[in-house]
Each structure stands twice: as C-alpha cells, then as structure tokens.
Amino acid sequence: KAGVTQTPRYLIKTRGQQVTLSCSPISGHRSVSWYQQTPGQGLQFLFEYFSETQRNKGNFPGRFSGRQFSNSRSEMNVSTLELGDSALYLCASSPGTVINEKLFFGSGTQLSVL
C-alpha cells in the first residue's frame, strides 16, 4: 500500500499570503488529521476529517481551515499568514470507521513564512 502523500514538501510564502496544503491518505483510510509541528510547541492537533465532515478541531485560530473530498483526500488552508505559522505541517490517516488512535503520518510540508 502506498503511504500518506503530502504535497508540496517545501513552501516559502510571505506574511499576509495564503497557502493550501494537500494530503492523500492511505487507500481505504477515511479519516485524515492535521498536525502542526514546531520546535517549541511540538506536535499540535489542528483538525480531523471523516467522510468529508470535520469531526474534531484543535485550538487554532479561524485562519486555519480544512476540507475533505469524497475520495478522502484532504486540503488544509492557512489565510493571512503570520511569521509564527512557519512549521512542519503533518497529515495523518487512519481507517477511521471508529475513532482510531493509530495514525499513519506523511512526510509533511515544511512551510516557511518570511
């Protein structure tokens, strides 16, 4: 089985711009979660989608949003970028029929905001 695929791997943006990150889960996995990883804060939960519905949400401002498509692929959007948004954004998938704690992570998108 192919793993979780995230694109792009690297992204450089400037403050005020917006960005869209993409995630293709493992085939057959219906749950997609997003995490932000920074050296200071570690891994922070952003949100989780299942069957195109946001099932859970972390404590991030409304500038962070996401969606899931009918094929389980997911996108994450960050609007009005700030310097502090520089981070590794990780997507993880799980079978998700029942809330499943076993997450399979992609390699991440490294976002740099200048």
Place this chain on the structure above:
Amino acid sequence: GQQLNQSPQSMFIQEGEDVSMNCTSSSIFNTWLWYKQDPGEGPVLLIALYKAGELTSNGRLTAQFGITRKDSFLNISASIPSDVGIYFCAGFSGGSNYKLTFGKGTLLTVNP
C-alpha cells in the same frame, strides 16, 4: 488542557547501550503510543499500549503503560546507529474528543 511531560529532552549514548525515556501526564489516558521520527520524515508508530500495566515489546523496544494510567515508559536495548531520531509519546483519551496529545519528544543520538 492535557499536557505530556516527556523526559529526557535529549540523550547522547554509545552504540550498544540501553536507553530509557518516559512520559508523565496530569490526566488519565486510555491509550499510550510511542512514535519515532527520522529527520525529514513524519512520525512512525512503534508501539501502542491499551491497558494499565501492559508491557509490550517490538524487537529491541519495550514499552509499558503505567498502573496509574498517567505515565508510560519506553526502553531501547542494545542501541544501534539507526535508532537515531526523535521519540514521541502520545496519549489518547478516546471518546468524542478525538486527538492525540503528544509529548515534546526525546532526541536520541547514538555514537557508533
């Protein structure tokens, strides 16, 4: 909110040595997990623990779910250079509040 305290923050050891790291929480978790992250990659699940007191092995790795359900331990025996990476503990409460709470990681360096 829930927080996990993971220690040590970093370790520098010689090849062949054993390693221990642990995670403690102020909250109870129903599941503890241990992940490893190699440079430039996402975390990979090593071990999942589901019951208080449970001891589970995966090759040279052994992890335990603490009796109080507020802590977990990971041991690596006879370390090798490819053990280098960041090890994360994660706790899962279950229920409708679905998310993993991660520790801040232990950076392991193995000197050949």
